[in-house]
Amino acid sequence: MNSPAASPGRRIWTAGTLTYTLAGVVSLFLWLLAGDFAWMMKERAITPVAQIMLRSFESPDWLVGLLVGSIPAGIGMILGPVVSVCSDRHRGRWGRRIPYLFIPTPFVALAMFGLAVTPALGEWLHQALGEHSPGLMGTRILVFTFFWTAFEIGSIIVNTLFIALINDVVPKQVIGRFFALFRAVSLIAGILFNFFLMGKAQAHTIEIFGVLGLFYGIGFTLMCLKVKEGEYPPPEPVERVSRKGKRLEPLVRYLRECFTHRYYLCFFLAFTLGMIANAPVNAFSIFHARSVGMSDDLYGKCLALSYVISLILTYPLGSLADRFHPIRVGLWATIIYAGVTLAGFVLPNEGNVFFVTFLLHTVISGIYLTGTASLAPRLLPQAKFAQFASAASLVTAGCVMVLPPMLGTFIQVMGHQYRYAFLLGFLISAGSAGAYVLLLRGFYRHGGDANYEPPIPEAENEGLNR
Incomplete structure (x- = not known):
């Protein structure tokens, strides 16, 4: 093409x-x-x-x-x-x-x-x-x-x-x-x-x-x-090690390149926490709705309304990400989401309050997902994009495997008070906002908007890079 x-x-x-x-x-x-x-x-x-x-x-x-x-x-x-x-x-x-x-x-x-x-x-x-x-x-x-x-x-x-x-x-x-x-x-x-x-x-x-x-x-x-791809530069040569360590060489190189650079660790942390911040509320939303007297029909209409709002916002958010960079959209989205979830926890646990906070939760989550969809392509090395993207998915998948049973246990210990799901969402999103601040500082160190160049991990393991 x-x-x-x-x-x-x-x-x-x-x-x-x-x-x-x-x-x-x-x-x-x-x-x-x-x-x-x-x-x-x-x-x-x-x-x-x-x-x-x-x-x-x-x-x-x-x-x-x-x-x-x-x-x-x-x-x-x-x-x-x-x-x-x-x-x-x-x-x-x-x-x-x-x-x-x-x-x-x-x-x-x-x-x-x-x-x-x-x-x-x-x-x-x-x-x-x-x-x-x-x-x-x-x-x-x-x-x-x-x-x-x-x-x-x-x-x-x-x-x-x-x-x-x-x-x-x-x-x-x-x-x-x-x-x-x-x-x-x-x-x-x-x-x-x-x-x-x-x-x-x-x-x-x-x-x-x-x-x-x-x-x-x-x-x-x-x-x-x-869809047609272009031409790519030849891949970098693979270093050979002793026969004894040969089988583990690809794994060691993968882990060294992806997980020993501080900038990419900040990216993985911000990406993962941002992706899972809405999980506590989503996991128990239908049960929370029933606990405050909301019918399944009204719950479905609330969800459908959030989808319509998200659909309307998609293209403006994409333009915003192109103009101001998805890293800034992600930072502000996590800050706003933290405010929404904190409100969902401290405000009275009533049907009308839940309708509004759940609607805002879903819309802001959609804003985050849309606004940061181009984050990885804008920040990760082009030559090894799939490798670094898979490392981010690896961290997220690990969290996804262990988070649901932990959430279920916590809510059960709290006596099925589902408003605590908003508290958990607040804590995770606040952590994500902090990680985005660190990521933004690293982004400026590596050239910022005008001259950004993704750092290339060292071939040798020299500990954490700056």
Whole structure:
């Protein structure tokens, strides 16, 4: 998608060796957003529909949480860094990202078809095993686990590198506005699924899995075929060590490069705390709403209203991030969110108060997600973007694995007083704001708005860099 040379006087945009005219930027945006829509329809639908299917198998709650939550996070912590480093170093005629996005796509679609026919396959397996069968529920869960694991492996590869592709091909001058549209597509996909399909998921699980698998396979494949990458400089040579340490060399290099530089540690801390700050309120919002007498219908309308507000704000927020930098948007969003959650904790625990604070919580969370969507592409090293992005995801995934049970235990100890979820949100967001201040200071040290250059980690382990 390298646009033809622009005529004199026409504005051009560049991303590495790629050059775009206005028509080229529009075409690039359309194809990436088309792929994003197919991707987001899958992401929005898969977890709730999978939970409904598992519930129909009479699966215990702990197994549902293990399959849908913990296992994907665990696979991501192992697979994400490996795929990221391999992609950063890959050079080929199709680029360094497209091959890793294109190859898993049909397998993800096939896994979704497999999930669609899981009930029938589970029943066939139960009959085939005869007296050796663990029972109909057991065989269905075995079949589900097989296809679900295959689905998650492919999805994790795609999820890890899709943002890296965007970072490589979208011009930095407009990347904030692109991520605003990216966020808008996500919200639209969520609205469409919840409005049209969620109510039918119980009775039409098979059809939803099958149709969305086909839609994702076609839509994402077309994007991979239409979006073109530029040329990249050769990767830096890999240092060889003694045979004894050879097997651990990639892991040691990954950890040394990602986690021994103070500036990137501040980035990981700000990024992670900002991403999980809304988790305490989200985890218990429906229970909090019921505890103050709010009906599920009013709760749903409050959530839908927040989505509409977030959708309206997406493009202005993207423009704001392009103009003032996402690091500043993130700082102010976390400060405002800290104020909202503190108010949610100290104000009277009543229905009207919860409606307003929950609405503000959701909208400010959306502002943070939209305003900081381009933070990693603006701050991380271009040559090793996927590697550093995977390191940030690694830290976040670790927190996501341990945070829910800790939150549940805390709320239980506090006698199910759900307003304490706002207190936890305040503490995490205040920590995130502090991390953003440190990150902003590091940003100025490395050139600031006019001359920023991401620091390159030293090849040798020299302790924490400044």
